[in-house]
Amino acid sequence: MLDTRQLQYFNAIYEHGSLARASIHLRIAASALSHHLAQMETRFGTPLFSRKPRGMAPTAAGHRLYGHSRSILRAMIAAETDLTDAVDKISGPVSVGMSFSAVKAIGVAFVTQVVRDFPNVQLALTESLSGAALPHLLASDVDMALIYNPPADPTFESEPVLEEKMFCVGRSDIIGDTEDPITFAELLDLPIILLRQGVSARAIMDDITLLKKIETRAILQMNSVQAIAGSIEAGLGCVIGTRLFMHDQLERGTVRARPIITPELSRTLYLCRLASRPPTFASEAIREILIDRVQEAVLSGAWEAQLLLRA
Structure with a gap:
């Protein structure tokens, strides 16, 4: 059975990229670390690192074990601290x-x-x-x-x-010189810039069906909040977001926010x-x-x- 000491040794090798550097960090002989690593690899029946001239690169199994071991060690530290808190x-x-x-x-x-x-x-x-x-x-x-x-x-x-209501935010020449509501159908005809990273596009709204329609029409999809804000101010398109998202630009008057209706969008x-x-x-x-x-x-x-x- 693995113990916490072996997990700590493994993490050190993973994070420092070599037995030598892990040995210095832990103040433990490199031969001892190599011995424990060999035991772990024998137990799992697969290499955890690829040995290279200038260090060690984790294998796919090594990457997966690191994810588990980091979580386990964090939980153990939290448990120890929590029990101390109970009396202190x-x-x-x-x-x-x-x-x-x-x-x-x-x-x-x-x-x-x-x-x-x-x-x-x-x-x-x-x-x-x-x-x-x-x-x-x-x-x-x-x-x-x-x-x-x-x-x-x-x-x-x-x-x-x-729960937040969503707005169409953009320059007047893009979304119109008004703060009157805009329908979802009208919104789809505008140049939409979409914030997207993995499943984060879900952050736009609760309704996945409507979200798919927006994704289809979007002219740009970006992973950067600052890039989107700059693009909106530059007049490249509009964004579906909250007033808080573009609060500074709204305060300066460089953009407008129009509520979205038929249907209303929220997140x-x-x-x-x-x-x-x-x-x-x-x-x-x-x-x-x-x-x-x-x-x-x-x-x-x-x-x-x-x-x-x-x-």
Whole structure:
């Protein structure tokens, strides 16, 4: 049976790319690391690394084991810290993933309160496109994430947080010199620029059928929020998003936002966690702050949305 020491040795070799560098990092003889690695490869019946003149490259099996071992070691550290917290104070690492819009709405306020209220928690905040947060969650790179329209999957515990209406945002010469509503049919005739990375296009709206129609008509699909914002201001097209997404440009008056009707488009934000990972005292405390900051942003009008949180 594998033990945590072997997993730590394996991770060090994987991350440092050679036995020599892993040996220096761990302060363990390279021969000992080689012995443990050989035992693991014999147990699995497959090489975990390809030996090269200047180091070691993980095989497909090595990549897969690293994903598992990193998750296992993180869970063990969290368990040890959590038990200490039970008799002492809330501390330990907690990582949170947020989309660009969420960071814009609550990022600074959230981090400020965590640092103030729980100085012994090592918070890591990751900003990414909504769909990119799912792989981070699966790989245990983040403990929880705010994700738009995640797929129905028993792997995750998904709690609905809020619902946002979607707008057509663009320059007046592209979408019209008005803020009157625009129909979905009219929208499809415009040059649409689509934010897309993996399943993150789902973040545009709940209705997958309508999303497919938009994907078919899109003139550009980009993975960069900044590139899309720049393209909209340059007059290359329009985007389907929230007012928060292009808040700065709307404030400057360089773009307009028109509500989409017939049908109205919306998207739902969820707080997602791995179902297989039990919460810790620290992660529960950070979750409460996260929810509080979302509620405050919506109630103050800083985040235009309808709260869906259960009382």
